Amino acid sequence: xxxxDVVTPDNPEPALxxxxxxxxxxxxxxSCALDRxxxxxxxxxxxxxxxxxxxxxxxxxxxxxxxxxLGPTVHLSQSALSRLIGRLVKAGLVERAVCESDxxxxxxxxxxxxxxxYEEARPLHREVLARHLAGPVGRPEAGPVDRPES
Amino acid sequence: xxxxDVVTPDNPEPALxxxxxxxxxxxxxxSCALDRxxxxxxxxxxxxxxxxxxxxxxxxxxxxxxxxxLGPTVHLSQSALSRLIGRLVKAGLVERAVCESDxxxxxxxxxxxxxxxYEEARPLHREVLARHLAGPVGRPEAGPVDRPES
DNA sequence: GCGCATCAGATGCAAGCGAATTTAATGTGC
DNA sequence: GCACATTAAATTCGCTTGCATCTGATGCGC
Numbered sequence: 001x002x003x004x005d006v007v008t009p010d011n012p013e014p015a016l017x018x019x020x021x022x023x024x025x026x027x028x029x030x031s032c033a034l035d036r037x038x039x040x041x042x043x044x045x046x047x048x049x050x051x052x053x054x055x056x057x058x059x060x061x062x063x064x065x066x067x068x069x070l071g072p073t074v075h076l077s078q079s080a081l082s083r084l085i086g087r088l089v090k091a092g093l094v095e096r097a098v099c100e101s102d103x104x105x106x107x108x109x110x111x112x113x114x115x116x117x118y119e120e121a122r123p124l125h126r127e128v129l130a131r132h133l134a135g136p137v138g139r140p141e142a143g144p145v146d147r148p149e150s
Numbered sequence: 151x152x153x154x155d156v157v158t159p160d161n162p163e164p165a166l167x168x169x170x171x172x173x174x175x176x177x178x179x180x181s182c183a184l185d186r187x188x189x190x191x192x193x194x195x196x197x198x199x200x201x202x203x204x205x206x207x208x209x210x211x212x213x214x215x216x217x218x219x220l221g222p223t224v225h226l227s228q229s230a231l232s233r234l235i236g237r238l239v240k241a242g243l244v245e246r247a248v249c250e251s252d253x254x255x256x257x258x259x260x261x262x263x264x265x266x267x268y269e270e271a272r273p274l275h276r277e278v279l280a281r282h283l284a285g286p287v288g289r290p291e292a293g294p295v296d297r298p299e300s
Numbered sequence: 301g302c303g304c305a306t307c308a309g310a311t312g313c314a315a316g317c318g319a320a321t322t323t324a325a326t327g328t329g330c
Numbered sequence: 331g332c333a334c335a336t337t338a339a340a341t342t343c344g345c346t347t348g349c350a351t352c353t354g355a356t357g358c359g360c
Contacts, residue, residue: 028225
C-alpha cells in the first residue's frame with residue numbers, strides 16, 4: 001500500500017497520467033467554452049453543433065442519413081441522440097423522414113434553416129477551438145479561459 | 151453560404167477540426183470505459199476516482215485540502231464538487247472537517263478506507279488509460295473498445 | 301399466413317451536471 | 331456595535347445523459 005509509484009524511466013505510468021490529465025483539461029476547457037459561447041450567440045449546444053455539422057458535411061449522393069449512422073460519430077448513446085434530434089426538429093433545423101425501404105429507420109436531414117444556422121455558428125466554433133486547442137494546455141492566445149469552476 | 155471551406159495548406163482549420171475530433175473520440179472512449187469499469191469493479195465513478203487521487207496525492211505537510219483548492223484540478227463546478235464530496239463522505243472514503251481558522255471553509259481528507267479503495271482501483275485505472283490513450287484513436291491494444299453508442 | 305427473434309427508434313427513469321440561489325461566516329466602513 | 335459587501339459551501343432547479351424498456355417494422359422458419 002505504497003502511496004506513490006517509484007518513477008523510473010521505464011515506468012510509463014506517470015507519462016500516461018500526465019497525458020490523461022492534459023486530455024481532460026483540454027476537453028473541459030474547450031467543450032465548456034463551446035457550449036457556453038455557441039449557446040449564447042447561436043442557441044446551439046456543443047452536441048447539437050456536432051450533429052448539425054455531420055449532417056451538413058454528409059456528401060450528397062450518399063442518400064439521406066440514418067439516425068443510426070450518426071451515433072458512432074458523435075459519441076452519444078442512442079437515446080441521447082434520439083432526443084437531440086427531437087430538439088433540433090423542434091427548433092426547425094432538421095427534419096425527420098421515414099425511410100420507405102425500411103420503415104423502422106428514419107432519415108435525418110438538415111433544413112435550410114439548419115444549414116444557415118450551422119454556417120453562422122461555424123466561425124465561432126473554429127475560433128473557440130483555435131483558442132483552446134492549439135498549444136499547451138491552459139494557454140489560450142487571447143482572452144481568458146472560461147472554466148466551469150472558476 | 152458556401153458549404154465547405156477551401157482546403158489550402160495555409161488554412162489550419164481542417165487540422166484543428168481533426169485534432170478536436172480526435173480529442174473528443176479519445177475522451178469519450180476513455181472516460182466511458184473508466185466510468186464503467188471502475189464503477190463495476192470498485193464502485194467508483196471517474197470523477198470520484200480523480201478527486202480521491204488528488205486527495206491521496208496531496209503532499210503531507212501542506213495542511214489539509216480545502217474543497218475550493220480541489221475544484222480547478224478536476225474540472226467540476228462548485229456544486230458538482232460539493233455533491234461529489236457528499237457521496238464520498240457517505241461512502242466513508244473521505245471526511246469533512248470544519249476549518250477553524252475560517253469557519254466558512256471545510257477541509258477534505260481521505261480516510262484510511264478511502265486510501266485503500268484508491269490503491270485498489272489505481273491499477274485498473276492505469277490499465278484502462280493504457281488501453282485507450284496510447285496510440286492512434288480507436289485502436290486499443292487488447293479487447294474491444296466499449297463505446298456508449300455501440 | 302403464423303409465430304418469433306431481431307432491429308430501429310422512442311420513452312420512462314434515475315443520476316449527474318451547471319447556473320442561480322441560499323445560508324452562514326468574514327471583513328470593512330463608520 | 332451595526333449595516334453591508336464578500337466569500338465558502340450547500341441546496342434548488344431545470345436539463346442532458348445512459349440504461350432499461352417499450353413499440354412497431356422486418357424477416358426467417360415452417
